[in-house]
Amino acid sequence: MTSQSMHKETRVAITILTVDDSPSMRMLLKAALVDLGYDVVQAEDGVDALETIDGAAPDLVITDINMPRLDGFGLIEQLRVQDHYRTMPILVLTTESSDEKKQRARAAGATGWIVKPFDPEKLAAAIRRVLH
Amino acid sequence: MNLDEIQQIFFQECEEGLATLEGCFAAIRGGADDPETINTVFRAVHSIKGGAGAFGHERLQAYTHSYETLLDLVRNGTLALSDDLVGTIIAAFDVLSDHIAAARDHEEPPADAAMLERLSAAATGGPAPVAEVAAPEPEPDPAPVAAAGDGFDDLFAMFDDESTAADEPPAWQVVVRPSASALDHGGEPLLLIRELVAMGATVMSVDTSALPMPAEVEPERSYFGWTLSVPGTNDEAAIRGVFDFLDGDVEVTRLVDEAAAQAAAAAAEAAAIDALLDGIVSAPVAEVVAAPPPAPAPTPVVEAPVAAPAPASAPNPAPVAAAKPAAAPIPPTQQTIRVELDRLDRLVNLVGELVITQAMLAQRLSENGCPPIDELTDLDHLTRELQESTMAIRAQPMKTVFSRVPRIIRELEQETGKRVRLDVEGEMTEVDKTVVERIGEPLTHLIRNAVDHGLESTDDRLAAGKGAEGVVRLSAAHQSGRIVITVADDGRGIDRVRVRAKAVERGIVSADAQLSDEDIDNLIFAPGFSTAATVSNISGRGVGMDVVRKNIQALGGRIGIQSRLGHGSSFSMSLPLTLAVLDGMIVTVGEQTFVVPLSHIVESVRPGQGCVKRMSNNAAVFDVRGTYLPVHRVADQLGIVGAATEPAEAVLLVVESDGGQGVLMVDTIQDQRQVVVKSLEANYQAIHGLAGATILGDGRVALILDVDALISRWRRDNVRRDLAA
Numbered sequence: 001m002t003s004q005s006m007h008k009e010t011r012v013a014i015t016i017l018t019v020d021d022s023p024s025m026r027m028l029l030k031a032a033l034v035d036l037g038y039d040v041v042q043a044e045d046g047v048d049a050l051e052t053i054d055g056a057a058p059d060l061v062i063t064d065i066n067m068p069r070l071d072g073f074g075l076i077e078q079l080r081v082q083d084h085y086r087t088m089p090i091l092v093l094t095t096e097s098s099d100e101k102k103q104r105a106r107a108a109g110a111t112g113w114i115v116k117p118f119d120p121e122k123l124a125a126a127i128r129r130v131l132h
Numbered sequence: 133m134n135l136d137e138i139q140q141i142f143f144q145e146c147e148e149g150l151a152t153l154e155g156c157f158a159a160i161r162g163g164a165d166d167p168e169t170i171n172t173v174f175r176a177v178h179s180i181k182g183g184a185g186a187f188g189h190e191r192l193q194a195y196t197h198s199y200e201t202l203l204d205l206v207r208n209g210t211l212a213l214s215d216d217l218v219g220t221i222i223a224a225f226d227v228l229s230d231h232i233a234a235a236r237d238h239e240e241p242p243a244d245a246a247m248l249e250r251l252s253a254a255a256t257g258g259p260a261p262v263a264e265v266a267a268p269e270p271e272p273d274p275a276p277v278a279a280a281g282d283g284f285d286d287l288f289a290m291f292d293d294e295s296t297a298a299d300e301p302p303a304w305q306v307v308v309r310p311s312a313s314a315l316d317h318g319g320e321p322l323l324l325i326r327e328l329v330a331m332g333a334t335v336m337s338v339d340t341s342a343l344p345m346p347a348e349v350e351p352e353r354s355y356f357g358w359t360l361s362v363p364g365t366n367d368e369a370a371i372r373g374v375f376d377f378l379d380g381d382v383e384v385t386r387l388v389d390e391a392a393a394q395a396a397a398a399a400a401e402a403a404a405i406d407a408l409l410d411g412i413v414s415a416p417v418a419e420v421v422a423a424p425p426p427a428p429a430p431t432p433v434v435e436a437p438v439a440a441p442a443p444a445s446a447p448n449p450a451p452v453a454a455a456k457p458a459a460a461p462i463p464p465t466q467q468t469i470r471v472e473l474d475r476l477d478r479l480v481n482l483v484g485e486l487v488i489t490q491a492m493l494a495q496r497l498s499e500n501g502c503p504p505i506d507e508l509t510d511l512d513h514l515t516r517e518l519q520e521s522t523m524a525i526r527a528q529p530m531k532t533v534f535s536r537v538p539r540i541i542r543e544l545e546q547e548t549g550k551r552v553r554l555d556v557e558g559e560m561t562e563v564d565k566t567v568v569e570r571i572g573e574p575l576t577h578l579i580r581n582a583v584d585h586g587l588e589s590t591d592d593r594l595a596a597g598k599g600a601e602g603v604v605r606l607s608a609a610h611q612s613g614r615i616v617i618t619v620a621d622d623g624r625g626i627d628r629v630r631v632r633a634k635a636v637e638r639g640i641v642s643a644d645a646q647l648s649d650e651d652i653d654n655l656i657f658a659p660g661f662s663t664a665a666t667v668s669n670i671s672g673r674g675v676g677m678d679v680v681r682k683n684i685q686a687l688g689g690r691i692g693i694q695s696r697l698g699h700g701s702s703f704s705m706s707l708p709l710t711l712a713v714l715d716g717m718i719v720t721v722g723e724q725t726f727v728v729p730l731s732h733i734v735e736s737v738r739p740g741q742g743c744v745k746r747m748s749n750n751a752a753v754f755d756v757r758g759t760y761l762p763v764h765r766v767a768d769q770l771g772i773v774g775a776a777t778e779p780a781e782a783v784l785l786v787v788e789s790d791g792g793q794g795v796l797m798v799d800t801i802q803d804q805r806q807v808v809v810k811s812l813e814a815n816y817q818a819i820h821g822l823a824g825a826t827i828l829g830d831g832r833v834a835l836i837l838d839v840d841a842l843i844s845r846w847r848r849d850n851v852r853r854d855l856a857a
Binding site: 025066088093112118 | 172
């Protein structure tokens with residue numbers, strides 16, 4: 001076991017995997033989540049997320065939808081077929097709050113959504129609604 | 133990294149995005165119209181829009197929205213990529229570059245009206261269905277909903293302002309019916325119900341009609357429905373917002389009481405209402421809000437002028453209300469308020485001082501022969517209530533700690549290859565913030581211990597006739613003024629023969645020591661004890677259970693074990709709800725006054741002759757109904773002179789401690805009362821055997837005994853003596 005994971009034991013926090021292809025959005029999201037007291041692991045797109053997720057063992061995934069290689073919906077579909085991630089909370093970042101988009105996100109297997117632009121309150125509320 | 137720095141990165145991305153777009157356009161000009169190229173164009177513009185929104189560049193955001201709308205139509209095949217369209221898209225790109233430059237250099241955004249028009253024309257210029265999408269405004273989606281919502285707020289603000297200015301607006305009735313599949317994909321309706329309850333809601337009824345016979349219940353289906361009453365001060369959007377993620381139906385209705393509705397209607401200006409109603413009825417949200425159950429929303433309002441003069445139960449007379457028809461909407465009610473921890477701690481401290489002063493006052497009055505005063509009794513009650521309310525501010529649900537456990541379990545599953553199911557109970561149990569903050573580490577250790585040492589490997593479990601999946605149960609509950617947190621597993625249980633052998637080998641106990649099962653179990657907590665044959669990565673890394681116990685003790689708690697070989701073990705941590713006050717027994721030893729935490733005391737006895745047997749020079753045991761318990765003289769341990777030396781002249785307190793039961797010998801018992809704990813570490817330094825200090829009613833300082841430390845010290849001394857003998 002690495003010293004890093006030993007360290008984890010004494011400092012157990014909730015880990016959130018954020019998936020976004022835009023570095024500035026990733027940073028913005030990370031800054032907001034760290035402020036809220038969460039540990040953040042980042043991935044650049046769906047493929048990266050699939051490679052990262054097992055090691056990161058996040059409690060929640062927040063993913064953008066439009067991304068190269070594998071988009072947010074594709075990512076969720078691939079996660080949901082794995083028993084381990086079947087009921088893990090996943091929030092999608094969307095720029096639109098239309099019912100159609102929400103329906104689409106739900107059909108893809110998302111637990112909920114965060115409409116961009118988000119503020120910390122909005123982020124905290126969304127997380128509170130999916131995380132025990 | 134601050135926001136400005138992140139924004140700089142955003143502008144770098146914009147540059148990259150523009151470069152990507154240039155490349156794509158070159159390809160498109162060259163005849164490429166494959167989906168991936170179009171998709172890349174869309175994504176680049178979409179990304180810029182997202183960042184523009186995040187950093188508050190509204191004009192850029194609005195522009196990219198229109199641009200993106202057109203690109204989306206191309207992407208989904210609604211619009212074919214004609215030369216004309218390519219021209220428009222590339223022309224729009226130039227304006228986008230200008231927009232980004234302006235946003236970056238804090239300059240006026242470029243004139244984009246003509247370009248917006250061209251984008252919108254191009255979007256609507258396509259086949260029929262396009263018109264629907266791009267018709268109303270550059271912001272087609274949020275706009276109408278928001279407008280309708282505002283209309284409602286205005287309407288209700290008018291209701292509130294005019295009919296019930298002093299009273300609360302009528303409550304909301306919320307009917308929630310999650311669909312059967314609401315638990316799929318990590319949905320949890322209960323979290324939403326709890327959030328609503330946190331907004332002040334009360335659950336009026338639970339609809340269990342969909343619940344099948346127990347045998348047919350599928351744990352991942354949702355069967356319940358709820359009807360809740362929510363205080364009217366909450367706004368509807370906030371209530372609906374809670375259920376945004378819910379897969380199912382939610383109805384939100386005002387429980388308008390008839391009189392209030394009529395009064396409100398009478399006061400409102402009919403014209404203004406009509407205007408509002410027009411807007412509302414045509415709006416998509418209108419059907420959701422039906423006001424009083426018997427009639428749809430508009431009805432009472434329209435009838436209002438007729439019924440107006442009758443009841444007039446409104447607190448404000450109509451003319452006054454009518455004078456301000458276009459009142460500003462009431463500000464939304466604050467559900468929570470953030471307070472700096474320092475301020476809160478100061479409040480807690482002050483209330484503590486108040487409790488002490490109140491006790492001093494009461495004592496002084498009674499000493500001076502003052503007869504009981506009613507007001508003083510009231511003051512006593514109020515002080516206590518104030519103290520409890522203040523402590524409640526610091527209370528937090530155990531959930532914050534428990535929510536980390538699933539991840540630890542997942543990690544452990546990976547590390548050990550064992551399959552583990554986690555059952556959690558009582559996560560909403562509230563405890564003091566300090567406890568929540570400091571329980572994490574010992575709890576993690578116990579969880580790791582349960583999975584690593586407690587649970588058998590899958591093969592061993594199957595061989596033992598158990599399910600392949602091990603169970604770890606985590607629970608929290610309030611029990612007689614304390615919180616009890618339990619970590620239980622259904623694993624192999626403690627092998628007492630092995631534990632004992634190990635303890636003897638390590639010199640922790642002598643080979644011929646008389647030990648009960650409980651004593652043996654408690655050996656696990658001895659410093660330097662580890663039964664793991666091979667030191668595993670997970671829990672056996674030198675940090676033993678003794679550290680867990682120390683952490684728990686530091687929180688004023690105790691830890692105990694129950695175990696059955698082959699059936700599993702259960703570790704229970706019993707902690708005080710708050711660390712700031714404790715119920716204590718005030719005792720005298722010599723000329724000193726001490727406080728013994730009541731939670732430790734089993735009984736107090738004035739021993740008769742012969743109940744106490746002398747073992748050797750210093751040791752004595754007390755016969756408590758057939759069980760001999762070691763007698764511990766507080767005076768000897770703390771070096772106090774002038775105290776009673778004969779048990780027959782003293783009072784014996786039978787106490788419960790981590791090291792099992794024991795007896796403390798003190799001179800007399802003075803009183804029993806709640807005391808405010810003052811830390812010795814913070815004001816002086818930690819002293820072994822003392823848990824803290826307090827100020828008594830007469831102003832004197834009394835030290836609080838650390839019962840666990842005193843008893844374990846006695847045991848250790850005795851063991852040493854045994855080993856030396």
